[in-house]
Structure formats: structure tokens, C-alpha cells
Amino acid sequence: MAWYDKDSWLTAALAPTPSTIALTLFVALVLPILVHLFLYRQAAPTALPTFVLVGPSGGGKTALLTLAERKTVAQTHTSTAPLAIEALLPSDVVPASSHYRAPGDPAYERARRFLLLDTPGHGKLRHFATTQLINPTNVRGIIFVVDAASVAEEAGLNEAAEYLHDVLLALQKRYTGAPTSKGPKAIPVLIAANKLDLFTALPPHLVRIQLERAVSTVRKSRAKGLKDSGVALGGEDDGLDQEREWLGEGGEGHFEFQHMEEVGTGVVVKGGNVIGGDGTDVKSWFEWIGAQL
Ligand SMILES: Nc1nc2c(ncn2[C@@H]2O[C@H](COP(=O)(O)OP(=O)(O)OP(=O)(O)O)[C@@H](O)[C@H]2O)c(=O)[nH]1
Numbered sequence: 001m002a003w004y005d006k007d008s009w010l011t012a013a014l015a016p017t018p019s020t021i022a023l024t025l026f027v028a029l030v031l032p033i034l035v036h037l038f039l040y041r042q043a044a045p046t047a048l049p050t051f052v053l054v055g056p057s058g059g060g061k062t063a064l065l066t067l068a069e070r071k072t073v074a075q076t077h078t079s080t081a082p083l084a085i086e087a088l089l090p091s092d093v094v095p096a097s098s099h100y101r102a103p104g105d106p107a108y109e110r111a112r113r114f115l116l117l118d119t120p121g122h123g124k125l126r127h128f129a130t131t132q133l134i135n136p137t138n139v140r141g142i143i144f145v146v147d148a149a150s151v152a153e154e155a156g157l158n159e160a161a162e163y164l165h166d167v168l169l170a171l172q173k174r175y176t177g178a179p180t181s182k183g184p185k186a187i188p189v190l191i192a193a194n195k196l197d198l199f200t201a202l203p204p205h206l207v208r209i210q211l212e213r214a215v216s217t218v219r220k221s222r223a224k225g226l227k228d229s230g231v232a233l234g235g236e237d238d239g240l241d242q243e244r245e246w247l248g249e250g251g252e253g254h255f256e257f258q259h260m261e262e263v264g265t266g267v268v269v270k271g272g273n274v275i276g277g278d279g280t281d282v283k284s285w286f287e288w289i290g291a292q293l
């Protein structure tokens with residue numbers, strides 16, 4: 001049977017027979033729906049962007065998490081386990097990805113949701129935080145909560161600086177150790193100078209200066225032979241060359257948070273207080289979160 005015969009399949013496919021019309025209609029209507037469903041499933045957000053709360057014990061991480069969840073402050077105790085909650089940006093903060101969307105748009109409402117992960121700040125329980133840094137899943141930002149009154153004293157400052165040094169070094173290693181030359185997606189860091197309601201608290205710009213100075217000291221002492229910064233983070237302790245163990249630029253001088261931009265990590269310091277006689281002031285932190293969403 002040749003293709004031009006009356007009962008060949010090609011003639012039937014082009015003829016105005018009811019079965020051909022029905023089949024064409026079916027394909028024309030059902031195929032776009034199937035393609036839409038397939039693409040929609042693939043594009044649907046699988047997990048919310050996560051912000052990890054890290055920082056020395058007593059900084060106010062759990063207090064901030066409680067505030068984000070319940071909109072009121074509550075008494076907290078030293079944490080021993082990580083805790084994740086789903087939070088919503090305050091209505092007066094606009095997520096950066098939704099500047100041109102109207103409130104009420106489902107995509108706008110979805111963009112305002114995020115996960116907040118609290119980790120224990122005690123020295124022996126920091127592995128909960130550091131595993132998140134070594135293998136971040138959906139981590140959009142790190143919030144390093146520090147008590148601005150405790151960094152006014154040497155002991156508190158040193159503890160905060162050591163933890164901060166390890167956090168920044170872990171982020172740097174993640175960046176420099178990436179298999180692609182483009183580097184992984186940047187994870188920015190917010191240093192939340194908390195407890196500004198206290199009389200003894202340092203203002204944010206001084207918290208920044210003090211921490212930069214103290215991190216420089218930590219960096220110098222680590223370089224002096226303590227090659228255990230990788231061990232402290234639960235990472236590979238050997239096989240890493242000296243250069244990668246060094247935070248920031250190769251130079252010996254003063255460390256500045258600005259140096260972290262070269263390894264894809266923006267660091268900003270913003271002040272606030274979760275608890276206080278005059279109410280809470282956490283707006284600048286939520287604005288920072290909104291800028292990352
Ligand atoms: N004055 C004042 N106190 C605060 C503020 N934020 C938190 N605190 C208090 O600081 C203490 C420690 O707060 P937490 O939130 O438990 O500290 P944490 O960072 O979770 O500490 P760990 O769980 O041990 O890592 C609590 O007694 C809080 O009430 C603040 O802004 N101002």
C-alpha cells in the first residue's frame with residue numbers, strides 16, 4: 001500500500017474524519033496541561049530558605065527565635081539541641097525578590113516565609129552549627145548573634161572572636177574548595193549585636209572594630225602552629241595546605257570583614273535588642289533577612 005492510497009495512514013491523518021479531529025483536539029488540549037504540570041512540579045520550592053543562628057552562649061539566639069515565632073519574648077534557657085522554626089517576615093519588610101509584587105500575590109506571601117535554625121552556643125555543642133556550615137543545605141544566610149555588652153570585656157570578646165573566626169574560615173573553605181571555578185552560591189553573614197538596651201553594650205560600629213581586632217589576634221595565634229582549626233570544625237584535619245587554613249587575604253596585617261568579600265562572604269554588623277525596657281528592636285535584622293530572600 002502506497003502512502004497516497006485512500007486507506008493509507010497518512011491519508012487518514014490528514015482527512016477530516018471524526019477520529020482524526022478527536023485525536024487532534026485531545027493532543028492540542030491535554031499536552032499543554034501535562035507540560036504545565038510537569039514544569040510546575042519541578043519548579044515548586046522544595047524547601048524554605050534557611051537562616052542559621054550561631055554565636056556564643058547567652059547571646060540571645062533562642063530569645064530571637066522565640067520572638068520570631070511567637071511575636072513575644074519569653075524566658076529562655078541554655079540550648080542543648082538545635083531547633084528549627086518556620087517564620088514570616090514582618091509585614092513592613094519586603095523580600096528583595098518581591099519588590100515589584102503586590103501584597104496578597106501568592107508568590108509574595110511565599111517569599112516572606114523562611115526557616116530559622118537555632119543552634120546551641122556552648123563550646124561542646126557547636127558541631128550542630130558547624131555541620132550546617134560544612135554542608136549547607138538551602139542556607140541563605142548566617143546570623144551570628146553576639147551580646148554587645150559581653151564583647152566589651154576581654155573574655156567575652158575572645159570567645160566570640162574564636163567562634164566567629166571558625167565560622168568565617170568554614171565559609172571560606174567552602175568557597176575555595178568548590179569544584180567549579182565559579183564558586184558556590186555566596187552565604188552572607190549578619191553579625192547581630194544584641195542587647196543594645198543594656199547600659200554597658202557597645203554600639204554596633206565598636207562591636208565591629210573590636211571583633212575585627214580580636215579575629216586578627218585569633219588568626220595570628222592559629223597560624224603560629226595550632227593547625228587545629230579544621231579539626232574544631234569537624235572537617236578534614238590533614239591534606240589542607242597552609243594557605244587554606246588562613247582566614248582572609250594572605251597578608252599578616254589587620255583582619256577586616258571586608259576581606260571576606262573576596263571569598264564570596266559579605267559580613268555586616270547591625271545592632272538591636274530582643275528584650276528591653278523600651279520594647280524590642282530587631283527591625284534591622286529582619287530587613288537584612290528580607291534583603292536575602
Ligand atoms: N537585656 C537583654 N537581655 C537579653 C536580650 N536578648 C536575650 N537576652 C537574655 O539573654 C539570655 C540568653 O539568651 P538566650 O536566647 O537563651 O541565649 P542563646 O544565644 O540561645 O544561648 P545558648 O542557647 O546557650 O547558645 C536570656 O536570659 C535572655 O533573656 C536583649 O536584647 N537584652
Ligand SMILES: [Mg+2]
Binds near residue numbers: 121
Ligand atoms: Mg539558646
